[in-house]
Structure formats: structure tokens, C-alpha cells
Amino acid sequence: MKIKLLIILFIFGKGIASGQVPLKLWYKQPSGNTWENALPIGNGRQGAMIYGNVEKEIIQLNEHTVWSGSPNRNDNPLALENLAEIRKLIFDGKHKEAENLANKAIITRKSHGQKFEPVGSLNLLFEGHEKYTDYIRELDIQKAIAKTSYKVGEVVYTREAFASLADRVIVMRISASKAGQLSFTAGYSSPQKRKTIATTTNRELTIAGTTNDHETVKGLVNFKGITRIQPEGGHLTLTDSTLTLTGANAAVIFISVATNFNNYQDISGDQNSRAAGYMNKAGSKTYTALLNAHVAAYQKFFNRVKLDLGTTPAAQAPTNERLRNFRNVNDPHLVTLYYQYGRYLLISSSQPGGQPANLQGIWNHRVNPPWDSKYTININAEMNYWPAEKTNLSELHEPFLTMVKELAVTGRETARSMYGARGWMAHHNTDIWRATGAIDGAFWGMWTAGGGWVSQHLWEHYLYTGDKTFLASVYPVLKDAALFYIDFLVEHPKYKWLVVNPGNSPENAPAAHGGSSLDAGTTMDNQIVMDVLNNAIRAAGLLNKDKSLVDTLLHVRSRLAPMQVGRHNQLQEWLDDVDDPNDHHRHVSHLYGLYPSNQISAYRTPELFAASKNTLIQRGDVSTGWSMGWKVNWWAKLQDGNHAYSLIQNQLTPLGTNKDGGGTYNNLFDAHPPFQIDGNFGCTSGITEMLMQSSDGAVHVLPALPDVWQTGSIRGLRTRGGFELVEMKWEKGKITRLTVKSTLGGNLRLRLPNDVQLAGGKKLKPAVGENPNPFFEVDDTPKAIISGQSTIQPLILKETRLFDISTRKGQTIELTGL
Numbered sequence: 001m002k003i004k005l006l007i008i009l010f011i012f013g014k015g016i017a018s019g020q021v022p023l024k025l026w027y028k029q030p031s032g033n034t035w036e037n038a039l040p041i042g043n044g045r046q047g048a049m050i051y052g053n054v055e056k057e058i059i060q061l062n063e064h065t066v067w068s069g070s071p072n073r074n075d076n077p078l079a080l081e082n083l084a085e086i087r088k089l090i091f092d093g094k095h096k097e098a099e100n101l102a103n104k105a106i107i108t109r110k111s112h113g114q115k116f117e118p119v120g121s122l123n124l125l126f127e128g129h130e131k132y133t134d135y136i137r138e139l140d141i142q143k144a145i146a147k148t149s150y151k152v153g154e155v156v157y158t159r160e161a162f163a164s165l166a167d168r169v170i171v172m173r174i175s176a177s178k179a180g181q182l183s184f185t186a187g188y189s190s191p192q193k194r195k196t197i198a199t200t201t202n203r204e205l206t207i208a209g210t211t212n213d214h215e216t217v218k219g220l221v222n223f224k225g226i227t228r229i230q231p232e233g234g235h236l237t238l239t240d241s242t243l244t245l246t247g248a249n250a251a252v253i254f255i256s257v258a259t260n261f262n263n264y265q266d267i268s269g270d271q272n273s274r275a276a277g278y279m280n281k282a283g284s285k286t287y288t289a290l291l292n293a294h295v296a297a298y299q300k301f302f303n304r305v306k307l308d309l310g311t312t313p314a315a316q317a318p319t320n321e322r323l324r325n326f327r328n329v330n331d332p333h334l335v336t337l338y339y340q341y342g343r344y345l346l347i348s349s350s351q352p353g354g355q356p357a358n359l360q361g362i363w364n365h366r367v368n369p370p371w372d373s374k375y376t377i378n379i380n381a382e383m384n385y386w387p388a389e390k391t392n393l394s395e396l397h398e399p400f401l402t403m404v405k406e407l408a409v410t411g412r413e414t415a416r417s418m419y420g421a422r423g424w425m426a427h428h429n430t431d432i433w434r435a436t437g438a439i440d441g442a443f444w445g446m447w448t449a450g451g452g453w454v455s456q457h458l459w460e461h462y463l464y465t466g467d468k469t470f471l472a473s474v475y476p477v478l479k480d481a482a483l484f485y486i487d488f489l490v491e492h493p494k495y496k497w498l499v500v501n502p503g504n505s506p507e508n509a510p511a512a513h514g515g516s517s518l519d520a521g522t523t524m525d526n527q528i529v530m531d532v533l534n535n536a537i538r539a540a541g542l543l544n545k546d547k548s549l550v551d552t553l554l555h556v557r558s559r560l561a562p563m564q565v566g567r568h569n570q571l572q573e574w575l576d577d578v579d580d581p582n583d584h585h586r587h588v589s590h591l592y593g594l595y596p597s598n599q600i601s602a603y604r605t606p607e608l609f610a611a612s613k614n615t616l617i618q619r620g621d622v623s624t625g626w627s628m629g630w631k632v633n634w635w636a637k638l639q640d641g642n643h644a645y646s647l648i649q650n651q652l653t654p655l656g657t658n659k660d661g662g663g664t665y666n667n668l669f670d671a672h673p674p675f676q677i678d679g680n681f682g683c684t685s686g687i688t689e690m691l692m693q694s695s696d697g698a699v700h701v702l703p704a705l706p707d708v709w710q711t712g713s714i715r716g717l718r719t720r721g722g723f724e725l726v727e728m729k730w731e732k733g734k735i736t737r738l739t740v741k742s743t744l745g746g747n748l749r750l751r752l753p754n755d756v757q758l759a760g761g762k763k764l765k766p767a768v769g770e771n772p773n774p775f776f777e778v779d780d781t782p783k784a785i786i787s788g789q790s791t792i793q794p795l796i797l798k799e800t801r802l803f804d805i806s807t808r809k810g811q812t813i814e815l816t817g818l
Ligand code: FUC
Pocket: 359, 371, 376, 380, 507, 586, 587, 624, 626, 672, 676
């Protein structure tokens, strides 16, 4: 058995025998009925889960626009007339009464968001394949191809599947090692209520349907799926709902799915001609041509970043075993695989012109998925896009950025009708219809900063790309996000600061407020408003616009509440010092200021930095999937690589191992539980932040290297200010080689763990003062207020070197370590 396995490994895994471990997820068992064992493929439009089952293969199908409902809004018209009362109740300390009123007057009476729904599955039945040997299945993330192989008698069967990034269809080729030995029957199944499955005169299998009605909204998305089998030899026969191939050598299966969805307000497209169009175009190409085009389109993105953290013998085991062992053995290559899997998942679920990756990316098999598989914007949807810019996938940020622009349109009416404010806003959730009303219950939904947070991504995209045309095109969105707050902020009667009221610190409540989350001036709300104002101020300055508005914004900014260090030496979550040091809630929203925002800094705000660390320690490590992912980023920002690594250990753990916490499924999907893709993306972002940060006035390399990764290399990371770390190598924790390409020019300020010199031996200039590069400008955080009961002390940081190198656009700087 061992020898056989090695032979299979050699054929499948190629490099393993030569000591190189390929970037593959692989298993010795089929998925069975467990969806979280199946392997995801996707092209940003179509998603599929490949089960790799032998006798009954399941290809579970999704299409990015198959959502319940139809264009709709969900604002509550009672909001405006009750707003003053809700505000008063909160200022008077009657939080629960405020929440009760908000449940009636703010929370929607209509849709609490629509659902991302599955199309169904294409099932392939292989009669006589019950007994098989030499089974193996894999997902090659270097090429974005899923494979299954096994033997029945003397015949080896191989299936190879991909969701073509070049041709917008799913393709599977099945072959038998002996002529005439391939026979199977293909049929659709679907949990959709309104659907018709049929075969056509041109020998195609079709599924046509309409999505579900949901919460007062009529389901009007029409979808069409077409399957075509192109046999090599053999006979194709059909019944009214199946296609059967007998006695073939091989076959290529094409699956095309399309809908009538044009955009969030227009569903007048023709799903039939679309699905047929994609099919006919792909069907006219050879399998090899399709495969090559797909791999090239995929690798254009994927190959931009290469990570090497070392490889140990532990890397030879199947993926599920590596996951089980990870906590107890050193397997740095599993981190590399998981890191690159995050990039694979983003490439596969988020392509320009498509929908953004939702809570499950583009993979969902349930008609009623958890949280509707929509967009939760009080953390989850943003987290999905944290890796986009820094892992060199900037173009894949586009679906999210487009969603922000669309929310700025739908959210304008919400701002006006519910809050009497100019500009635009969104609450804590949205969906494909870009609904911006408040949903679920006031405890969760009475949060007004969704628009403010998602708009950060527009500014960040500018900081990474320096694309001023883009900035000018989104300036109205940034400005209007700020205008909303100009109108919505109110003076706090006790502190006199301008605060958001009503708001909350997402999904958490202090005991002192009688179990209600509603409050005024929560720390996260203050931080988000600060960022929104700063972005508008800086964008207006760069574009030379709106001088008098800028004066207003500056004035409002000067009246925002500062951050505070409380009596437990913690960063206060609320305006009053009511935090409980035993609160282990998964949301640690006030640390938004540490990451993804940059208001809390090791160098500029040492007390807040130290308080953030205390907050994180008090909150504890183990939590749901995405919360652990966020914590990797925070510990990286806190420059504690070993603590960040222990979070990765917690996350890369089979579900059930962490008491009361999440983990990872066999297919390396993040387990909240249930599956939520944000944890995958959050951790990929966090691993990047451990190796490089560009948020605090410099490009900081190796800010949080754990002991287990003392030697390694990474290529292709992107920084704010348009620098690309073409190559970065380190040994024993010190930079040995660093090659940086400047795509925009300007001062490159480097923060490093050791001295470096230019490749020719020239010494560098130690940096002094502020970084003159405007992309690295950091806004002053208002002076923190420190409780009289606090004994907070700045942390002692690892020593770093700081150098300035002035660069020309297009120049490459080569540095060697000393
Ligand atoms: C927020 C989180 C939950 C979950 C959901 C999708 O409500 O608090 O943990 O991730 O979003």
C-alpha cells in the first residue's frame, strides 16, 4: 500500500519525490456527503464544489448572481420621526428603551437581506465503479485545477476540472486509460423550488429556474444552466432528463450557467442566450486550448506572489492529516499553502465585473445558507478584501469597490429618508440589491457606520495604486460619506464631543447598559468617522476641490471624541469606562483603530498601542474563524510574531479542537463555524502583515516574524505608495536581500530589523523626521485620555533601523543585508 501511494504521489504530486512540495490540497478519500470536504473551483462568475466521489460524482454549482428576490429597498419610514427620541433615551442612559424603540422604528419591516442561492448539482453516475483502488484527489492551486483519479480493475480513470477564467464555463475532462471503457450518466438535481430539468434536441442537458421569494420580495432572478458532453468515441444517448455516454475513451463536459441579472436595479437580461453564448464559444475550442488559456489567465494573478517559509517532512502527508497534525509538528509549508489558498480563493471568487466575494465567497449549496450568505459589513465583507492590494491582486478589489459605489447610490435615500441627512450611509449588512436599511434586530442592525467602513477601501485602493483618475472618480463617494456624518453627528450633552448616536460597538454590549448594544460615541464609530473625514479632507486636497467643505470637515474632526485608556489598562470600547476584562466577545471592534485602520501606532500613540495589547489579552485568543483571522493581523501590528503564529495554530485546526472556537475544514475552508470565507482571507492578510506592513509612515519589513520562520523568502508583495517587494529574503530573522521596485517614484522609507546597504556597497541615509512621501502621510490621532486608575506604560519594542531612499518611477532598488 505504501509503495502504491508513493507511485501515485509521484505521478500526481510530481515534485514530492524531488523534495519540492507542490501547492496542492490532496486527499486519499472522496468527499462522501460532506460539502466541506469538497474542493472549490471558480472564475468569479461560476463557482463549483467538486466532491471527487467515485460512483456518484457531484459538481455542485453556483453562479454569482443567483440570489433570491429582485430590486428592492428596505428603509423604515418611521425612523426620522423617532430619531430624536432614540437619541434622548441613549443620552439619558435608557439604552434598553432606545433599543426597543429602534426595533420598531429603525429596523426594517421588509427584507432583512436576500439570499445567495445555489443553482443545483450536476451528478455523474458511474455504474460498476463501486470497487476501486489507488484513489487520490487534489486541488492544484498553482494551476487552479481539481483532479480525481482511481482504478477500477485495470483501468485508471482520471477527472480534471476547472472553472475557466478565460472562457466563463466549467470544464471537466474524464478519461479512461483503456479504449472504450468510459461510461456514465449525467443528470441535474437542485434544491430550487421553481426549476425545470430537460434535455434538448441538440443533446444538451438544461436546468432553467427562478429564484425564491423572500421576506416580502418576489424572487425574479431567472437562471439557465446548460451541460454539454463532447465524447471521444462511444455513444451518447438521452432520456428527457439525463445524458448517457457509453463506451467512450474520454469526454469533455462543459457547464455554462447565466442569469437575467444586469445590475442591482436591472434584471432584464436574457439568461438563455447568455448561457448558450458562453457554451458555444467554449464548445468550439479544444480541451487543450481551453486548459492552457485558463491556466495562463489564472497564473497572471497567482504567480505574482511566491512565499517560502521552508518545508519539513510533515508536508508530505495528505492535507487533512497535515491539518490534524499542525498544532504539534512544525509544518511551515502548510502555512504557505493556506496563505496561497487565500489568494486562490480570491482569484476564484472575485473577478472584475462580477459580484464581490460574499460570506461564502461564491460557494454555497443551501437554499437557506447561514446569514443568507450575503454581505455583513460590520467586519466580514471588508475582511474578504484585506489581502487584495498587498498580495498583488489589486484588480480583484474591483467588485467590492463597485459595490461601494452602488451603495453610495442606494444609501443616499436611506440617509435622507431615515436620518434626514445628506450624503449616504449603510447599516451592518447588504446584499446583491445593495439594500442599506437596518436589519435583524436593533442589537445588531442599529449601526450606522457600514458605509463609512466600506468607503475606506476606495481610499486604500488609491494609496496602493496612486491612481488619481480613480480617486477623482470616487471622490463624490468619499465626500458624501463625510457629508452624512456632518449632518448626523450630535453633541454629547456631558462630554460635548460630536458623536454618532444611535450607534453600537458591533454586536457587543456592556453589562452596565442592561444588555443593550445601543450607545452614543462608541470607540469604533469615532474611529470610522475620523477616517471618513480624513479621507475626504486628503482627497479634496489632492484634487484641489471643495475648500470650504474642507474647513467644515477640519472643524468637525477637531470635535470628535478621542480614544481612551480605561481602568483595566484597556482601550475603552465605549465612551464610558464600562469594559469587562472577562468579556471574550469575538468582535473586538475598537481595535479597528489598530487594524485595518492606522490610528493606533507603536511609534505615535504608545499608550493606545499598549492598551490595545491589553484589550487583546483580555479578550483571549480562541474564537470564531474570522475573529482569529483578525487577531493574526492585530498581533502582527503589535509586532508579536509568536503570538500571531499561535493564532494561526488555533485557526489551522480541525473543527472541534478549540473549545468553543472555530477552526478549519478538511478543504481548508475557514470554520466560523459554519463555513465563512472571511477567516481564510483574514488570515492571508495577517500572514502578510507579519512579514511586511506599510501603514505607519514606512515600509516595515519583518515586523512580526515568529521563531519558527526565521529563514524564508517572499516575492511580489505590494505596499502603499506603489512599491513592490520584488524579492525579500531573510535568514535568522535578518534581511539578507531586498529588491524593491518603485512604480510611482518618491521616497522609500524602510524600517528593518537590521542594517542594509545598496547592492554596490553604498551606505544608506538614516531617516529623520516625517516621511516626505505623501502616500505615507499619517494623520494625527487626537491625544488619548488616560483614566486616573490606569497604570499604562509604553511597550518595549524590538530595535529597528530606519532608512530613506529616494526613488524614480520605475526604478528598482537592490539592497543586501549587513
Ligand atoms: C456577524 C458576526 C457573526 C457572523 C455573521 C455573518 O454578525 O458577529 O459572527 O460572522 O456576521
